[in-house]
Amino acid sequence: MADPKGFLTHDRELPARRPVDVRISDWHEVYEDFSAEKLTKQASRCMDCGIPFCHNGCPLGNLIPEWNDLVHRTDWREAIERLHATNNFPEFTGRLCPAPCEAACVLGINADPVAIKRVEVEIIDRAFAEGWVTPRPPAARTGKRVAVVGSGPAGLAAAQQLTRAGHDVVVFERADRVGGLLRYGIPEFKMEKRHIERRLAQMRAEGTEFRTGVEVGVDITAAELRERFDAVVLSGGATQWRDLPVPGRELKGVYQAMEYLPLSNKVQEGDYAVSPVSAEGKHVVVIGGGDTGADCIGTAIRQGAASVTQLEIMPVPPRERPAGQPWPTFPILFKMESAHEELADRGGERVYAVSTTEFVGDADGNVRALRLVEVEGPQAGFKPIPGTEREIPAELVTLSMGFLGPEKGALLTDLAEVAGGDDFFDRRGNVARDKTYMSKVDGVFVAGDMGRGQSLIVWAIAEGRAAASGVDRYLSGETALPYPILPTARPLV
Numbered sequence: 001m002a003d004p005k006g007f008l009t010h011d012r013e014l015p016a017r018r019p020v021d022v023r024i025s026d027w028h029e030v031y032e033d034f035s036a037e038k039l040t041k042q043a044s045r046c047m048d049c050g051i052p053f054c055h056n057g058c059p060l061g062n063l064i065p066e067w068n069d070l071v072h073r074t075d076w077r078e079a080i081e082r083l084h085a086t087n088n089f090p091e092f093t094g095r096l097c098p099a100p101c102e103a104a105c106v107l108g109i110n111a112d113p114v115a116i117k118r119v120e121v122e123i124i125d126r127a128f129a130e131g132w133v134t135p136r137p138p139a140a141r142t143g144k145r146v147a148v149v150g151s152g153p154a155g156l157a158a159a160q161q162l163t164r165a166g167h168d169v170v171v172f173e174r175a176d177r178v179g180g181l182l183r184y185g186i187p188e189f190k191m192e193k194r195h196i197e198r199r200l201a202q203m204r205a206e207g208t209e210f211r212t213g214v215e216v217g218v219d220i221t222a223a224e225l226r227e228r229f230d231a232v233v234l235s236g237g238a239t240q241w242r243d244l245p246v247p248g249r250e251l252k253g254v255y256q257a258m259e260y261l262p263l264s265n266k267v268q269e270g271d272y273a274v275s276p277v278s279a280e281g282k283h284v285v286v287i288g289g290g291d292t293g294a295d296c297i298g299t300a301i302r303q304g305a306a307s308v309t310q311l312e313i314m315p316v317p318p319r320e321r322p323a324g325q326p327w328p329t330f331p332i333l334f335k336m337e338s339a340h341e342e343l344a345d346r347g348g349e350r351v352y353a354v355s356t357t358e359f360v361g362d363a364d365g366n367v368r369a370l371r372l373v374e375v376e377g378p379q380a381g382f383k384p385i386p387g388t389e390r391e392i393p394a395e396l397v398t399l400s401m402g403f404l405g406p407e408k409g410a411l412l413t414d415l416a417e418v419a420g421g422d423d424f425f426d427r428r429g430n431v432a433r434d435k436t437y438m439s440k441v442d443g444v445f446v447a448g449d450m451g452r453g454q455s456l457i458v459w460a461i462a463e464g465r466a467a468a469s470g471v472d473r474y475l476s477g478e479t480a481l482p483y484p485i486l487p488t489a490r491p492l493v
């Protein structure tokens with residue numbers, strides 16, 4: 001503990017967001033730079049607790065007090081070593097994680113928690129800038145071949161760990177670019193895609209091979225894959241979206257968030273000059289009050305929407321921890337993400353406790369309005385409140401109401417058949433796995449959203465690392481790869 005009084009002398013401080021007017025006129029990340037001097041003060045707030053709850057809050061078991069101390073002492077080189085020891089991609093989590101570690105920080109019991117996520121991202125950004133993130137190819141090759149299906153954070157983490165363990169790893173991705181939801185779900189203003197590119201350069205130099213535009217189950221069957229590879233990691237995500245089957249759903253202009261957001265990301269990649277589904281000049285309604293909804297808001301505003309309204313069926317969440325969600329659990333609170341700030345600035349609204357009853361179309365089959373009704377809370381089964389029906393303008397609607405698990409396409413149905421029954425899937429419809437992350441099919445492992453359902457990047461990386469450890473032991477009889485998920489760790493979010 002470098003500064004025993006750090007938490008008494010310094011308040012929590014985060015970098016400012018760029019002014020709304022400025023940031024919505026481009027697609028760059030929203031935060032201003034943060035000086036090294038300010039950051040070391042933030043790191044010095046860490047109390048180096050005897051029982052650091054932040055560790056347990058983090059699914060990766062990040063060694064948070066250690067790197068806080070190293071940053072305070074400006075030993076950045078050692079700090080990145082400690083950070084990389086548990087996390088392959090801190091540049092993703094440092095920007096995108098909701099930070100269950102901060103919710104669990106002991107300082108958070110009666111004061112503002114340590115700015116752990118900011119310290120994390122500054123360590124990795126500096127490491128890249130200084131040229132310290134170099135390829136780490138294995139000293140020896142095993143001659144074993146591993147196929148990884150899907151290139152989101154789970155697949156990338158598994159692939160990097162297995163390549164470094166000496167196996168020949170091929171990552172198959174059906175999209176035209178590598179990255180999963182990091183690439184085509186998360187907008188540029190939350191994480192610029194250059195961060196993926198520089199990490200992929202490291203992975204390629206280490207020997208990981210990527211094959212894009214290949215849908216496993218269609219372009220190459222599950223049987224062929226098992227024949228050609230000694231082990232397989234399934235990390236295809238939970239891409240089956242929840243729909244809203246109300247009258248008018250078929251109208252033009254009603255899209256799933258994951259039909260809308262990737263097109264915008266493709267504009268940033270240079271594939272289109274303008275998104276084929278643009279919000280420009282339109283009244284936009286975003287259905288779903290979560291993070292995906294926030295991404296739709298920020299995207300629609302940058303595209304020049306005439307108005308944006310967000311609808312949520314749940315009541316407004318509390319602003320402070322309610323008694324039922326005590327420290328160190330991850331609380332569900334009212335959030336003011338950058339996109340919400342932009343929405344408020346543009347005069348848009350977040351409307352809670354409402355349910356959509358119908359989409360209304362014009363003579364050409366385009367959506368022009370949305371009918372909604374106020375509802376009672378979840379305990380009352382979201383019962384409509386009579387007399388509260390109303391219509392709002394809606395020329396573009398995005399549905400961001402969550403995901404139901406992995407798609408049951410050719411890949412998973414073929415493997416389920418090999419497994420000889422429905423128990424290939426768990427009760428929630430995700431791919432079932434044992435403690436080593438192996439599915440019911442010998443040599444076929446599963447990591448990330450495909451096994452745990454819709455979740456978080458930090459969990460995907462943790463599971464990719466854990467599954468890699470299982471694969472390595474399966475192929476080699478033993479493993480030096482860490483198995484980062486502690487037996488006591490439970491999903492907090």
Ligand SMILES: Cc1cc2nc3c(=O)[nH]c(=O)nc-3n(C[C@H](O)[C@H](O)[C@H](O)COP(=O)(O)OP(=O)(O)OC[C@H]3O[C@@H](n4cnc5c(N)ncnc54)[C@H](O)[C@@H]3O)c2cc1C
Pocket residue numbers: 096097098149150151152153154155172173174175179180181182185186190214215216217235236237238239257261291292295411447448449450454455456457458460
């Ligand atoms: C819009 C949006 C925003 C989000 N924002 C955040 C955030 O800010 N922070 C956070 O922590 N989490 C966020 N999440 C959740 C997070 O992105 C996911 O939990 C995480 O990406 C899951 O990683 P994964 O590797 O398991 O799967 P994914 O990232 O979903 O990657 C799966 C990949 O597998 C590919 N694939 C699927 N089937 C096949 C096949 N048969 N053959 C070949 N390839 C296949 C898919 O094309 C995809 O590229 C967000 C999710 C969405 C939808």
Ligand code: SF4
Pocket residue numbers: 045046047048049052053054055064065068104105106107114116
């Ligand atoms: S719980 Fe908070 S104060 Fe304690 S070691 Fe972790 S980051 Fe530091």
